[in-house]
Amino acid sequence: MRVVLAGGGTAGHIEPALALADALREIDSAIGITCLGTERGLETRLVPARGYELELVPAVPLPRSLTPQLLTVPGRLAGAIGVAGGILDRVKADVLVGFGGYVATPGYLAARRRGIPIVVHEANPRPGLANRLGARLTEHVFTGHPDTPLPNAQYIGIPLRRDIVNMDRMALGDKARSYFGLESDRVTLLVFGGSQGARSINKAALDAAPRLREAGIQVLHVIGPKNTVEKEPPPGDPQYVILPYIDRMDLAYAAADFVLCRSGALTCAELTAVGLPAAYVPLPHGNGEQRLNAQPIVQAGGGIMVEDAELSADWIIETLLPILNDPERVVAMSEAASRMGRKDADVALARKVLEIASK
Structure with a gap:
């Protein structure tokens, strides 16, 4: 099985993704895992340090107001979707799990075009733009906060490193x-x-x-x-x-x-x-x-x-x-x-991802 994880920029996106990767490998060491990231995020250091494959996708920040930059978004986003899609094809992805950030949007859209199952994890009580989009493309939505307002949301907690x-x-x-x-x-x-x-x-x-x-x-x-x-x-x-x-x-x-x-x-x-x-x-x-x-x-x-x-x-x-x-x-x-702590979110989400991918 091949799992692609999309989440980059800050440790808040990357660490839960890597905790999920660790949990998946603990369940089945043969699972292939590829992380999507951008060249500007912390993932360029954190992902290789944890022993996982990193593929880079162009970052496409979405302006939050009407500016001339908004006119350049469709072309740049199309290019990023193409890059993400090429990675999904090359690794023969069975499922894409997104955690938000710039890299998640092209990942979600590329997976949707190919009919690859999408799983969304949102750590925050107020979801970002990428995960608000992703949640509209799938029924598999999991959250780290019980009151996160996303459709089909299931509270599962935030995947954390086992050494913690x-x-x-x-x-x-x-x-x-x-x-x-x-x-x-x-x-x-x-x-x-x-x-x-x-x-x-x-x-x-x-x-x-x-x-x-x-x-x-x-x-x-x-x-x-x-x-x-x-x-x-x-x-x-x-x-x-x-x-x-x-x-x-x-x-x-x-x-x-x-x-x-x-x-x-x-x-x-x-x-x-x-x-x-x-x-x-x-x-x-x-x-x-x-x-x-x-x-x-x-x-x-x-x-x-x-x-x-x-x-x-x-x-x-x-x-x-x-x-x-x-x-x-x-x-x-x-x-x-x-x-108030929850220690099992990594294993719980890993089992959900494997169940969704196997279907």
């Missing part, structure tokens, strides 16, 4: 902290802003660094590969470790007691799967989906939320620091976050 969902965070904690140069007996705050980092989160955390250190809190701070900091905290105890990017997020999660982060769908799914409480800072622009991602977790007691405009060093010191200094509250929030 199978991780025993407590058992791995000492090893993980040693891996990052942290002490084993300190309360640890993990700070990150998604795959590209977030400047507002970076600034607030760095400005609060002296007070966090005074309170005995050590920090593992992932600033993002494209970001720099003007002034790093001086060496001292507790540690304040700054890294541009972390490939081993399982170890970062194992090292942490609490997280300060954005609230992308993948981040929320991973943190609840491993039982990590967080202070969520929804992205201040876009369609508001990040607030919707974190809201159920916060309501269940597994996290707190702060608006990006309100995030500052003072907020960290006045609101977050008292929580970090209250072990019983951190444990209660961890248990609440864990109750």
Whole structure:
């Protein structure tokens, strides 16, 4: 059987696709898997690193308003559909699974023309343009949020990496902290802003660094590969470790007691799967989906939320620091976050894909 996965651009599209690929191979190692991506997305690094075949399709961004660029879309989209169709023909695809992003639209349309079954997975509560189109071309639509408004939608959760969902965070904690140069007996705050980092989160955390250190809190701070900091905290105890990017997020999660982060769908799914409480800072622009991602977790007691405009060093010191200094509250929030987690979406979706393809 040959399965083609279409999802690229951000880790939020790519990681669920790769988690599904891993689950399919676990069920049947003979399954052929090809990933569609664009040359500008993170997939050019992440997909080959995980051992899967990557085929590139031209990116065709769809303008959200009437601009001269809109006139060029039909021709460019036709070219992208042709490239995607050639890949489907060459690998003799039995099914196409789309996760959204620029590459999904030509994938969906090329598969529809060939009568290849289409499966759509939408991670967010507010679906993007590509998956809104894809959901009109198939009855096989699965979502990572129970309230996503797509036709034929079935809530299944977000496929996650096995090395994350199978991780025993407590058992791995000492090893993980040693891996990052942290002490084993300190309360640890993990700070990150998604795959590209977030400047507002970076600034607030760095400005609060002296007070966090005074309170005995050590920090593992992932600033993002494209970001720099003007002034790093001086060496001292507790540690304040700054890294541009972390490939081993399982170890970062194992090292942490609490997280300060954005609230992308993948981040929320991973943190609840491993039982990590967080202070969520929804992205201040876009369609508001990040607030919707974190809201159920916060309501269940597994996290707190702060608006990006309100995030500052003072907020960290006045609101977050008292929580970090209250072990019983951190444990209660961890248990609440864990109750919201779903660990089996990768296997559940893999079985659905195989069932659909076999028909």
